Amino acid sequence: MNEIANEKISALQNIILEHANQQREALASDARKEAEQWLTKEMAKLERETNAVLADAKSRSEDIHRRQILSAEREKTTEALRQQNRLLSEALKKFQDGLTHLRNRPDYADILTGLALDAAKNLSTSPGILKLKLASLDAALGPKVVEAANKKLAPQKMAFDHDPAPIIGGCWVTSEDGKRQINADWQSRTQEMADTLADRLLPLL
Numbered sequence: 001m002n003e004i005a006n007e008k009i010s011a012l013q014n015i016i017l018e019h020a021n022q023q024r025e026a027l028a029s030d031a032r033k034e035a036e037q038w039l040t041k042e043m044a045k046l047e048r049e050t051n052a053v054l055a056d057a058k059s060r061s062e063d064i065h066r067r068q069i070l071s072a073e074r075e076k077t078t079e080a081l082r083q084q085n086r087l088l089s090e091a092l093k094k095f096q097d098g099l100t101h102l103r104n105r106p107d108y109a110d111i112l113t114g115l116a117l118d119a120a121k122n123l124s125t126s127p128g129i130l131k132l133k134l135a136s137l138d139a140a141l142g143p144k145v146v147e148a149a150n151k152k153l154a155p156q157k158m159a160f161d162h163d164p165a166p167i168i169g170g171c172w173v174t175s176e177d178g179k180r181q182i183n184a185d186w187q188s189r190t191q192e193m194a195d196t197l198a199d200r201l202l203p204l205l
Helices: 002-074 077-104 108-122 136-152 186-204
Strands: 130-134 158-160 170-174 181-185
Touching: 002 077, 002 108, 002 186, 077 108, 077 186, 108 130, 108 136, 108 170, 108 181, 130 136, 136 158, 170 186, 181 186
Parallel strands: 130 158
Antiparallel strands: 130 170, 170 181
16 A cells, blocks of 8 residues: 555656746746846837937938038048048947937936846856956946846846946946956947947038
8 A cells, every 4th residue: 555655656756846847937038038028128218318319429420521611622632531430430429429318318228238138148158157247437337237237137147247347337247257248338339339420420511
């Protein structure tokens, strides 16, 4: 009798374990889908903000151009190139200033979280715990950003590195071994946009 009872208990345990595994897989699948949807939404929001800043920078640079065009036409080729470079530098500065002013938004922590998750996606094959670095002005948001990011990361995890990054905003995300790093800071984003701004602005000259 004891042997039969033990077999029944063992069979019940197997059924319970199988059911638990099925539930765990379903929960993990739902969590991944939710994380993907949230990240898509946050990155779309950041893209809209970036486009708005870019449009403003273009508008301001066009104003500068209208005031300078008469004198620029009389300058030598080298002087024209100098003006083009100055105009592009001013546009890039305005673009970067616009990104910096995102710090004044109430959802700035969400923007940083979206950047961190996007960077983590590019480091998905890196082993260990990812490290998040912020500008010194944003250090107080570090724990909040990491907490929000870790709710969406699976199976990766992220920890806040209290040593500030030498940036004006945005974030850096580094692999645990330090061999890989994604720079999602405003200086890097401004440099990435340099060619786009040049393509849009220089034909106006």
